[in-house]
Amino acid sequence: MPDALFTTITAIIMIPVAFFLSIIYLFLLRKFSARFQWRVGPVISMYADLKPLLGRSRILQPLYDILKLFGKDTVVPSVARKTLFKASPYLALACAFGAIFFIPLPGVPLLSYLDDSLVIASYLLIAAVMFTILGAASSGSPWSAIGARRESEIFLVYEIGFVVALFAAAMTYGTLSIWTIATTSSLPLLLLNPFAAVLLFLVMIGKLGIKPLDIAEAETEIVGGPYTEYSGKYLGMLQLTKGFLFYDMVGLFIVLFLAPMFGTALWIPVYIISAIVVVLFLSIVHVLHPRWKIDRAMRSYGLLIAVFAILAVIMVALALSYNWVVV
Amino acid sequence: MGIMAKSRIYSPWLFHFHCGGCNGCDIETLAALSPRWDPERFGIQLVPSPRHADILIATGCVPKQFIPMVKRVYEQVPDPKVVVAIGGCACGGSLFYNEDPDNYAILGSPDLLVPVDVYVPGCAPKPEAIINGIVQGILKLAEKKKAVKKA
Amino acid sequence: MAATSDSAIMQYVQEVVPEGLEYKMGRENRVFVRVKPDDVDKLAERFTKKLGVRLSHASGVDLQQFGFDIIYAYDFTKYKERLQIVLEANLPRENPTINSVGKVTWQAVWAEREMKEFLGINFIGMPDPRHQFLPYEWPKNPETGISPAQNSTTYPVEAKPGEKWLPVGISPKDAISALVPIGPYHPGVIEGQTVYVKVEGEHVIDADIKTGYHHRGIQRLIERRGYNKGVFVAERVCGICSAHHGIAFVTAAENLYDAEVPERALYIRTLLAELNRVHSHILWIGVAADLIGWKTGFMLTWGLRERVMDIIEAITGNRVNYGIWRLGGVSRDVKQELAESSKRTLLALKEDLAKLLPPVADHPILKSRCIGVGTLDLATCFETGVVGPVARASNWKIDVRMDNPPHAIYDPKKISWEVITDDHRDMYGRVLVRVKELFVSMDIVVQCLDYLAKTTGEIRAKPRTIEPGTEGIGLDEAPRGELFYYMRAGGTELPEYMMPEGKHNVQGSNQPQCVRIRTPSYRNNAALPFMLKDCALADVPIIMGSIDQCQACTDRVEVIDAKTESSYSLSWDELVRMSQRKGRA
């Protein structure tokens, strides 16, 4: 167990790192999607003649969006339940932000050495989404209300998958501490239990609102869904929440399923490559699909989640009974 | 220039705001977002709700039935904001506007109702011209914030 | 193309309309029959129910002191080639009353609502007396408390005492049944309109549409500006199908005199009309993809569309409103090199589209979003009188280009093409029809370009004088369906019964006495509530998209004779309050 001072210092260092990575992930998602759509997307190196006016590069485009939102006027609709409406973005952001301390980087356990860190992290990640729903429900706009209802329906489906995927990891390694999992020297869980990995990937699609499941934010149907009534800094906060959620989910995926990489010297390239690959896959899914209808999504997505959840649990049972894991 | 001021220039979000007209300018505005021009390179994005917007793209002459909506949408956009009028209609009513005798259904250009910052004439203007207009709008946006700060 | 004063046709018309008071043969088998106002609904019953013909449009003309002329245009192409029968009935200025045709066929309902609100004509037994274009809350008559066009307030979709206008999705008590106004501003539809849908959860149980935000007085403007300038106004009825408005306008105007349009001009017209259809259908596919949340589909199709726009720009110099339509021809020629290079671009585009579209149409999620959504069976189709791809997707083979072509080349002997139909009867059918039509149109364009590259010739004939009082009809198949222009030449010579005593002036004029436009979306929008019933809320935008509605088209205009435009923006607020929340800074 690392000492408190080290944890504090690393945690403080962690904040800008996680923030930066969130921005990069959001950027990559946009860039990849744009490339698949025959577009350029936010430019990496600005055209020479435009540099003085438009800056050198747009890799930080999501950051600019968020900062701009913080600099704007904030409008609160008069029909909203004010306290809840204003508080929920803060709470959602706090949860998503809090979760970053439970996602370790190699050599930096942060809070993940705690015995129940997996449980805490999952609670925080669930709560972040829940507060978004709550804020939307209190905004009083019909579109937000419908968006919130859709989000909460789909939320029920993917959270089951989320819990099962984490549970599979925990069962396989026999611990609820993320750090213990991360420092294991057995085979990576990706090979031991690929179904759980797919399951977590499916959950990510739902949780991050990637295309077939961006039902809640369906802009052509219900304007902006939960975000319709938010503006200015609250919208910026919700965007930031999304960025941190992105970081959390990608980080969790790598930690749980590529755990042994943490021990090797190659961890930096492995971490970078695997993060890019995950985002790439997410963007492929994002561009390939139209949006599902909610009833259809509940059925198809629910079925997918259920099948992979069962397979993942079976794999866990197999792994345990044949003792594939060497802890 | 601080990062806040920069980010305002770097991330203009548009709300496409149709107030009458023939649709020609609307499809040209959408065409300006298509892969050939791809303004997302510079962070320009179309948003679904006026509450998220920085720049209002107004197209079309305003029929009288649109008057309250035009005002309301303008009010819903948080400050600082810029209105870019696209097309002959939005600049002065185009051929729908008739002085004598009056065209009973048309009020005229949207600048009779809301302050317009940039005019892009043409019927319909080409997407290049539209993007140029948006860029002019961005520059105005940067100035506006300065003015707010000084005040 | 030349006028045929066929006595056989006249005889046929006299057989079907024995009640006629006066028969007038127009050019190109358009027959104008004056009837007594009392016979109008009987005739409508016979035409639509027994003979199964379509009512193209109904409209009214304000003749000042001579009262109102009501015209009903029926499409008889089923029986005789190109035959259009137009019934005309004259009503007195004081208390104009006529039996409603709307109670016989739904096709007339919107037209009657429109006449009622703008001309103040009373229709006896009208099924839906609400305003069409004006706000429902249009100022009431201060004396009677009744608004001129509305004597009962029957909203088909209306909040019952227990129900609320705004759904609050979470609380179960309010979620039972709620009314959602979609619009006037909604990202799914660019243009302003309000569709009121009543939902239970996510299930739509009732729907109604309110249009009219785009009312721009266009018909009035054309009447004021005359034939030559009117073309440009007509083009700007709608910027997406501007070529078809141009072509229908010139067809109607050329119908007023013995027009001889050079063959080359006809080919150029066909070329542009079909290029316009190509770009419009590609545009629609992109918008539809966006409506079901597929940004990629939008980007790819709009990326390809730019190539069509390039060809159009090279030929006409413009991207949106081409401005090359003239009476008796066109104003710009297509040179040989241009024709050849355009053909090359187009063939490359066709290849790309052939690669891209079939897999898209097979996408499983797309299919699940489209199949069985917004169904419309053939009977409803006929009853509501939908036109264009919507009708063809329900297996109804109507295409003006085949039945009653405009003044362009659609002769199957000169150009090979076919009418596409499909029997899915739903959203998916409409997608397929449009995709196939796209390829048919491109074939037509290639044939036109071939012709233009090989030949040279005149592109414009001199227009002649237009006799006052003649009537003409111009039809065209716009990308969204049949487009109808009715035109009556202006001038001071008037038919005898409306002559003021002793005066006889035969001077013609440069301005039409009236122009009436009926756009395809006008019909298709009227059928929208039928499609929206019993669908999911998520499907509402795509169903609205499936008819490719074009409000700019729908809300073109009627003549207004009452000067009561004061102070209605106030009464508007209520409707707006329902649809949008006021923000507070």
Ligand code: SF4
């Ligand atoms: S400016 Fe021209 S193209 Fe644009 S909306 Fe007006 S009429 Fe249409």
